[in-house]
Amino acid sequence: MIGIVVSRADSASVHIGEHLRDLVEWEEVTDDTRPDGAGGGRYYRRAGFELREFDDLHIYLDDPAEAFSETPDFVAVVSRHSGETGPLLTAHFTGNFGPADYGGEPGRFARACPNAQRAVVSALRDHAPDGYEVGIEATHHGPTEMDVPSMFVELGSGEAEWKDSEGARAVAAAVLDIDGVDPDSDRQLVGFGGGHYAPRFERILRETDWSVGHIAADWQLKAMGDPDENRDVLRRAFDASAADVALVDGDRENLADVLDDEGYRVVSETWVRETAGVPLERVHDLESTLVRIEDGLRFGSDIDAADYDVISLPDPLLAEAQGIDIDAALDAVAETTVAYQTVESGTRARGRAAVAGDSYDELVARLCEILRAKYDSVERDDGRVVASMTAFDPEAAKRRGVPEGPAFGKLSAGQEIEVDDEVISPAEVSKERIVDFSV
Template sequence: MIGIVVSRADSASAHIGEQLLDLGDWTETNDDERPDADGGGTFYECEGFELREFDDLHIYLEDPTAAFSTDPDFVAIVSRHAGDTGPLLTAHFTGNFGPADYGGESGRFARACPNAQRAVVAALREHAPEAYEVGIEATHHGPTEMTIPSMFVELGSDDPQWEDPDGARAVAKAVLDIAGVEPDADRQLVGFGGGHYAPRFERVLTETDWCVGHIGADWQLKAMGDPDENRDVLCRAFEASATDIALVDGDRDDLAAVLDDMGYRVVSETWVRETAGVELERVRDLEAALTSVENGLRFGAHVSAPDYDIVSLPDGLLGEAQGIDLDRSLDVVHASTVAFQTTEGGTRAVGRAAVTEGGYDRLVTELCDVLREKYDSVTRADGRVLAEVTAFDPAAAHELGVPEGPKFGMLASGQAVEIDGARIMPADVSREERVSFKL
């Protein structure tokens, strides 16, 4: 069950609550054990949801989850968003990396629900009226002491939007769309750095299979102070996000060093993108066997294969193939391996690879096909690949008096030319080239 918190002190929250009640098939129930101001009195239930209303502004509620008849899987707190951003629908988690200027406790965090946030952001995008943007925000304000996962889902960013029934209805639809969604996913991370509206972390959320928990924006980290002196705060952010992985935005070597010393994994956006869809245990194993993603590890088409061997790539053959057709050669390596080492920002394969049984032979066979774009003959025997081609020989053409220019080009393309009445055939100015690649 998902709990929904509506604040009567927030006009946008109240309007979203009205739209929720209009959209759902709700049953009214009365709670005589709690004051109406604290979520008691009349409350509403429908399949998968329970909605409670409170008099106080939600950022100052200590733990509204105590009002619900059963413990929700997580709580969606519908709210206004205030800012200079224009029409905006947004979601975020609550907590304070620094002082608690707007509710909650300093240096503490409510438990995040990263998978639910991903789902509600996707639903907000689906239902947003034409004028509205959709995004996520960094962690800020209270409450921080909630006993179950929670998130704010907001309508912004000023009076016209707070009174807009279409905007309120879009938020209501998005919340109702996440019925049955689990609060957590298999892979989630904590974000550090960047602006309040967190574009890097929004990209991670929308373009990969990673979910994002608490985000400490630049202004929050500045308010927190020296990372080394606030290890307890950092630890709580990871605990409240149910992860030990951090993505740091910007140049924060001091923070990264502290997180590493605390035992957390600090990763790059490249690491996040490259590991999407790959079991994390397999990522760890392949990084240990080959190299880290940051140092060029890339995953192949057989990354989920149960067994593999580590082999050296045929670098000479591979280098020649990549010189002929880089994109095709990389596709060949990807299609033939579990994982492989790269250089130049992941654009060239080199070094070692993990392959399944028969994978190395398939790789060599496909690379030979790439060489046939350039060579007349490509054969494989005795642990080598031999490539042969008949090529235009400029020196031989000079000896026969052919001037550089168009006639050079004609001979090189296989056409005969005449020089001082003498007919010169392409075979007269050709030489055999042979290249051997050890496997």
């Protein structure tokens, strides 16, 4: 069950609550065990949801989850967003990396629900009215003492938007869309650095299958102070995110060193993107067997193969194929391997690879096919690929008195030329070139 919190001290929260009740049918129930202003009195219930109202501003509530008739899977607090950002639908988690200026306790965090936030942000994009942006924010304000995962889902960024029925209805519809969504997934990370509206981490949500828990923007890291002296705060952020992976935006070597020392994996955005859709156990195995993603590991189409062997790629043959058609050569490697090493920021395959079954033979065959675009003959036999072609021979041309320059170019392109009233054909100044590749 998802618990929905509406604060009567927040006009946008009340407005969203009205649209929640209008969009679907609810059972109206009375709770005489709690004061009306503390979530008791009249409340609303339907399959998968329970909606309770509170008099206090939501950021100062101690633990609204305890007001619900059963323990929620997570709590969604519908709220206003204030800022100079124009029409905006957003979601974020609550907590304080530094002092608690707006509710909660310093250095503490409410339990995040990263997978649910990922789902609600996607739903906000689906329902956003024209003119509204959709995003996420870094962790800020209270409450911090929540017994269940929670998030704020907000309508912003000023009075006009708080009164906007289309915006309020969009937030309400997005919350209803996440019925049945789990609060967590097996791919969650904690974010550090960047601006308050966290564009890098919003991009992670939008473009990968990773979810993002608590985020410490630049201003929160400054408020927190020296990472080495605030290890307890950092540990709480990871615990409250159910994560052990960190993505650090910007050059923060001291922070990264502390996180690494605490046992958290500090990764790059490339790592996050490359691991999307790849079983994390397989990621660990292949990074241990080949190289780390940051050092060039890339995953192939056979990533789900039950077993694999590690082989050396046919680097000279591969280099020749990549020189002829880089895209086709990389496709050949990616489509016939479990994983493979790359160089030059992942743009060229070279080194070792993990392959399943007879995929290596298929790889060599595809590389040979690429070579046929350049060579007259390409044959594979007994661990070798032999490619041959008839090519322009500059030395032979010189012996025939052909001057260097345009005449060389014409002969190389297969055109006859005339030198001192003598016609010279390309065949007369060509020789066979044979290249032998071990495979």
